[in-house]
Amino acid sequence: MLKVSEYFDNYFARGKINKFTLAVFVYLLIVLLNIIDYVTEGKLIFTLFYVIIAIFVTRYLNIANAIVISVLASISTAYIDITILNEDLFSPYYYFNLLTRLIVYFIVIYLTHTVQKRESSLEEKIKIRTLDLEEEIRQRKFKESLLIESEEKYRNLLTNQPIALLRMNISTNKVDFANQEFLRQSGYDATEYDNLKDEDYINMIYPDDRERLFNFYKEWATSGFRENSNISYRIINRYGKILWLNTYLYVDRDKNGNPSFINQLCIDVSDQKLNEENLFKSKERYESFIKNSNEGIYRIEFDDPIDISLPKEEIIKQFFFTGYIAECNNIFAKTYGFKLADEIVGIQVSRLMGDSLNDENYKTLNNFIENNYIASNEITEEYDKNWRKIYISNNSAGVIKDGKLLRVWGIQQNITELRESQDKIRILSWAVEQSPDAIVIMDTQFNIQYSNPKFSEISGYSNSEVINKKPFIMLLNESPKELREEIVNTLNSDNIWTGEYLNRTKDGENYWEFAIIAPIKNEKNQTTNYVYIKRNISERKRFEEELIESRLKAEDANKIKSEFIANMSHEIRTPMNGILGMIQLLEMTSLDEEQKDLIETVKYSSDLLLRIINDILDFSKLEFGNVKLSYEPFYLREFGKNLYGMFEIAAKNKNLAFEVIYNSDFNYQIKGDTYRLNQILINLIGNSIKFTNEGFIKLYILEKNKTAKKVSIEFIVVDTGIGIPSEKFEILFDSFTQLENTYTKKYTGTGLGLAIVKKLTDLMKGNISIKSEVGKGSEFCVKIDFEISQ
Structure with missing residues (x-):
């Protein structure tokens, strides 16, 4: 059936019969078949033929033609049926026969048309797909031809490009592809690569770069070749030429993601490296020149x-x-x-x-x-x-x-x-030329090479008479031979000679001169010259002689004065003791209040006069060095306790707080003159009480720098008295000096107390210092070193 259909399809496609002729033929065929059907009484068989004819009509004619033929055939065959059967034209049988035939034809036409539509759609799809496949095959063939052409082109490009390419099979460790540039760089033919051994590859790497390159490959392989990478290194090719290569590496992976090929792109940068090296050396030389200049x-x-x-x-x-x-x-x-x-x-x-x-x-x-x-x-x-x-x-x-x-x-x-330096030399030259001292420069043989104007003025010799003509030693006209030898020996020993001697001018006039002669050394510490500086000191000599004579006279007068004071003090102290004794006896008699006041006044004045006499005697002894220290062991705690007892009542009488403060238990004895130490501290504490109206007086006895044999002791007297101006510190310890101000004028005294303190402190090889502020108080510190009694 399919073959018959295909035959008719081809038949109509070739245009051998038109559809109108086919419609007339079909109509007549149906009528004929209907007569045959009636005569042969084979209605079922011929009805099947009607269906087949209807299918063909519907397939090869359009649906309108098929309906028209079906209607005509139904009417005709129905009419034949009623004619043969002698039925009325419009009888029920006629309409039933007609309707039955029409329903059968229409059902067949509908079904056939539906199938035809589906077949047509399928055929259309098949046709389109066939055309698509033909186009795809044509495109594929075209692309294959392009791909072959492209592969050939790129193979030629890769083979001949200036970048070396090497493709290594990881599993076989064999070269899969190497282009001409790689073969040029290495010096090997493509056929030789597969025969290279591991040591050949190793020897190809420059020795200094091997370890670095191997470590690089090892790290890259350990990472699973995950990242594209690159490295620069040197190779030694087959002909011994050293090349610098910048190598870029990446891997191809199989369908499972495992590395299968290593691809290397090697760029020969030898010329670039050489240029960089030359540029670096040039830059290095340039920078070195600038830096080290x-x-x-x-x-x-x-x-x-x-x-x-x-x-x-x-x-x-x-x-x-x-x-x-x-x-x-x-x-x-x-x-x-x-x-x-x-x-x-x-x-x-x-x-x-x-x-x-x-x-x-x-x-x-x-x-x-x-x-x-x-x-x-x-x-x-x-x-x-x-x-x-x-x-x-x-x-x-x-x-x-x-x-x-x-x-x-x-x-x-x-x-x-x-x-x-030039300015200094110029100024120095001016200073030398205008110096009030004679300045002479000599060579190592004592020949004069320079002299300033003052030299000519003092000696009477002009420059032309001495420079390079007269040795310096010949100018010491009146000096003894021993002095000349001393000067020469001192200078030859590279030492400085200083001294005074009698000399004579060119005109024969004697004069005293003070001279300094010193070697001049160069940068190698070698003596190259001597400088001779001298000054006419004749006037100074005469003044010194007069001064010595005056000092001797003053010393004699001072000695007479001191002896007189000492004698007078001694003569005065003897009757004063008698007066004090008589006053004490008078106090023991019956006296009225007025007489007691008079006796008290006489007693106070006598005590004050006696203290003044004692101060004068002590100062005279200190001034002439007649005071000798007596060293005896004593305890500082006991010493301080005695001092406290001496001044406790005096301080209370003025409503002053008085205390002695220690920084040590002082459980050892020291050797010293307690009488003179007492004298120092009595003067200082007495002055503090005298010049303090309110507040306190403190005595600090402090241990400092103690060793096994010696100890340094600081005695510090602090008060809140009137204070001392700082500009008066310098004269504070002068003899017969009292500070002049409105407050101190109210107090009596010889002005010898602090002078005695200073001299006694010096005698004990100690030192005394002061801190004071007017209106706030004073602080006296006496520091003395003592020997520890063993």
């Missing part, structure tokens, strides 16, 4: 290149205000007070030149321009970061291109010290 090296750039066709004044302004330090070495930076070059880079030229385009700076820049932008040993005044003036010797040259000043390179030397 003993002179300051610098480069000045400008905000914008300066057009040298501009007026000179404009060029100078732009140079001064837009120029800045772009590069320099540390020596240059240190010249301006900076430690490192980085600290000065970027600083304006104007700042270094004092921020002022003054006449001096204008002249410097003008000379640079006038000399075709070259400066040779140009001396400039500039300023460091602390605004200290410095002097610079400059050598510089401008870089000019296309009529514009681009930059300035320069080498400079800080000559500040040289200029200052």
Whole structure:
């Protein structure tokens, strides 16, 4: 059936029969079949034929034609049936026969048309898919041809490109692909690679890079070749040539994600490395030259290149205000007070030149321009970061291109010290020339090489008479031979000779001179010259003789005075003791109140006079050195207790607090003169009580610096008295001195107390110091070293 259908399809497709002819033929065939069916009484069989015909009609005619033919055939066959059966045209049988036939035809047509539609849709899809497959096959063939062409093109490209490519099979450790550049780099043919051994690959790596490269591969392999990577190293190819390679590596993985191939892209960077090395060496030499130079090296750039066709004044302004330090070495930076070059880079030229385009700076820049932008040993005044003036010797040259000043390179030397030294030498020269002392420079043979004007004035010899003509030793005309030998021996021993001697001028006049003769040494500590400085001291000699004579006379007068005072004090003290004795006897008699007051006044005045006499006697003894210390062992605690007992009542009478404070238990004895130590502290404590109206007096006895044999003791007397002005400290310990102020004038005294304290302290090899503030009080500290009694 399918073949019949395909035949008709092809038949109609070739256009051998049209559809109208087919419709007439089908109609007549149905009528004929209907007659045959009736005659043969084979209704069922021929009904099947009707269905088949209806299917063909529906398939090969459109649905409208099929319906028309079906209706006509139904009417015709129905009519034939009723004619043969002699039925009425419009009888029920006719309508039933007609309706039955129509229903059968329409059902067949509907079903056939539905199937036809589905077949048509399927056929259309098959046709479209067939066309798609044909197009896909055509595209695939086209792409395959392009792919083959592309693969060939890229294979040629990879084979001949200047980047070396190597593809290694990880599982077999064999070369899968290597291009011509890789073969050129290594020096091996493609066929030779598979025969290379591990040691051949190792030997191909430059020895210094092997360990680094092996560690790199090991780390990369350990990571599972997860990241693309790269490394630079050297190889030694087959011909012994060393190549630098920048190698980039990545892996291809199989469908399971396991590494299968290692791809290497190796770029020969030997020339680049050589250039870098040469550039590095050049830069290193350049930086080394700048860094290690003993002179300051610098480069000045400008905000914008300066057009040298501009007026000179404009060029100078732009140079001064837009120029800045772009590069320099540390020596240059240190010249301006900076430690490192980085600290000065970027600083304006104007700042270094004092921020002022003054006449001096204008002249410097003008000379640079006038000399075709070259400066040779140009001396400039500039300023460091602390605004200290410095002097610079400059050598510089401008870089000019296309009529514009681009930059300035320069080498400079800080000559500040040289200029200052020159100034010092000049000042020293003036000082020597104008010195009030005669100054002579001699060589090591004592030949005079220089003398100043004062020498000629003192000696009477002119420069022309002595320089390089007369040895110094011949000028010591009146000096004994022994003195000359002493001077020469001292100088030959590289020592300084100082002394006085009698000399004679050229005119024969004698005079005394004081001289200092010293060696002059060079940087190697070698004596190259001697300097001889002398002064005419004849006047001073005469004055000294007069002074000695006056001092002797004064000493004799002072001795007579002291002896008189001592004798008088002794003579006065004898009757005073008698007076005091008689006063004590009078006090024992019956006296009225007035008589008691008179006796008390006489007793107080007599005690005061006796104390004054004792002070004078003690001071006289100290002044003449007649006081001898008596060292005996004693305990400081006991000593302090006695002092407290002496002043306790006096302090209470003035409502003053008095205490003795220790910083140690002092359970050991020291050796000292307790009488003289008492005398020191009695004077100090007595003065504190005398000049303190309220507050306290404290005596500190402090142990300091104790050793096994010695101990230092500080006796500190502190009060809240009237205080002492600081400007009076210097005269405080002078003899017969009392401070003059409105308060101290109310108190009597000889002014010898503190003088005696100072002399006794000195006698004990101690020292005394004072701290005081007017209106707040005073603090006296006596420090004495004692021997510990064993």
